[in-house]
Amino acid sequence: MREQAGPLLAEIDRYLKAPLNQDVAARLFENKCGIVKLLSTIDQKHFSAAFIGKIGAGKTSAICKVSDLQYEDSNNEPVEVLKTGAGRTTVCEVAVEYATKYSIKVEPLPEDEVQRVVRNFADFIWAKANKNVADEDEGGNLLSEELTRCIRNMLGLTIEKKKEDGKWRSSDKALEFSMGCQSVAEVNELMFSCLDLESRTETEFWPNLEESKSWQVWLRDNFARINDGKNKVVSIPSRIIIRGPFPLMRGDIVWSIVDTRGIDSYIHREDIRKTLDTEGVFPIICSSFVDAPDADCRSFYELGIQLGLGRRVARDVTLLILDKNESDKVSDIDCDITDLNDRKGIGRSIREEQVVNKISHEYKISPNIITFDSKNDSSSEIWDVLEERRSAYITSKLNELVTLLAASQELLSAEDSKVEAFERDSHTLVSDWRSRADARSPDWAHFGEYIKNVFSATHHRTLAASIDRKGSWYNLNVYEAINQRARSSAVKFCGTEIAELKNSLALLRSKYPEFSNQIDALESKCVTQFDAFSVNVGEIAKEQWIEQVRTFVSIWHSMAAEWGCGAGYKSRVIEHWVVWTESDLSKAIHNALLRRIASAWGRVLAKVQG
Structure with a gap:
């Protein structure tokens, strides 16, 4: 395709050096940028x-099969390198990448989040010691099972089972640890001190020559130790990367x-x-x-x-x-x-x-x-499907490239008078649509109503973990929820505009069949701009909420205070949230957000007009 694109790009450059029509030059320049970008994508x-x-x-078992991260142990039993149990085993995202040598790289959690994890665990242990609270109770453990396992191992405060009088009994070292403390603050301080983060700074590991001979065993053992918090020089991981000469090429x-x-x-x-x-x-x-x-x-x-x-x-x-x-x-x-x-x-x-x-x-x-x-x-079954998906992706990009090449050729080959008439009608069409669209702007209900529904549908422990972090918890990030809600609203809003614009372009296509590819390119460009607007709306909403809502400390403190106060935790949290959502300040924040979105919509209209 580069062979076909090269001469046409050169012809576009010659036209741009001495343009006969500025509108045509602008379209050709846009087409050129699109062609160059698509060529790069196709070569990816x-x-x-x-x-x-x-x-x-x-899914982890499937990944081990696809990546050849499986082997048989001394008893000829199959072993999966990344699997250390049945579900709820990996403490974070894990990536498998190609490299010539085996290694494990760890991206650690930020220290402030580690402190919060320790504090959550300390709060739970203190409550468990003084209130007889179980993990799943309201007032219990805010951390996931895998994160709890990791922090217990890092602190050496595990639950041990011992057989006494013919019966197995559990002994919680963390509970025993807390009994010598006078307050939950003391438990938290001592636990964080015991963690010794200053010595947990290693982030990359390689097997030695002898270990490389049994690399699967080395990878499994070291991955498990890092994932489970048993490596004394590694902090809590936020991402683990496994590298090696796996069948990924x-x-x-x-x-x-x-x-x-x-x-x-x-x-x-x-x-x-x-x-x-x-x-x-x-x-x-x-x-x-x-x-x-x-x-x-x-x-x-x-x-x-x-x-x-x-x-x-x-x-x-x-x-x-x-x-x-x-x-x-x-x-x-x-x-x-x-x-x-x-x-x-x-x-x-x-x-x-x-x-x-x-x-x-x-x-x-x-x-x-x-x-x-x-x-x-066979792993080839998944690889064949992935290749089909990659091929479909590349084919779609090739089709876009063919359209842009043909569109550029249409503009370069047509008579000047015909091109001028087409450009004039194109601008008129877009201007007419813009004048109608200018009277419309997003006017959406308060996003706090949506968050109330999210709270209602969320497990109480996940909700409490999110509220404890002022809404920023990976498994319930209020600001990401706002991003996606606002973006979804923008997608619906733009859908009407896209349909109207496509109807107008269909009329233009019937009048100028010789410019059909350029009209297709124009339609694709407009859709891309609308898509970008929707993405931008999500980011604007997320930013606004982080700036205005996350920093509104009193609402988060009032909701956090409900944890451990008995049954009905979610109902009490939602009551606080509804009161805040209906407040004048909350409404002012939402109205300010709508104004920012309206301004962004105005910029889209100006860009489409141009």
């Missing part, structure tokens, strides 16, 4: 696959694999939104076989549509149904079929058809589906 050699799914769905393409944090009933996370936003990253949404498509899987498709990414989801996303020896047990299989492989094949076909029908009906997207058994199926 590095891609990622991000595995997303609920806790315990089996497919021809001249280099892949990386990402194991995202398991979805814990809440899909609206920043890392998942960024995965959807980043082209060249191919999401693999995982669902267990029995309930495919599970609730988190459906929520993922819904999120993609809400964010205005329906086309990307349809093109780039793979729905991975993880079969844990279940497909032969589908009830609709004829009982006369006894061959196990036949039953599995039929069972998979039945389940895949059910999933396609459900996703297609609910989200108007035909999903790309593969059913996979991590124990028995």
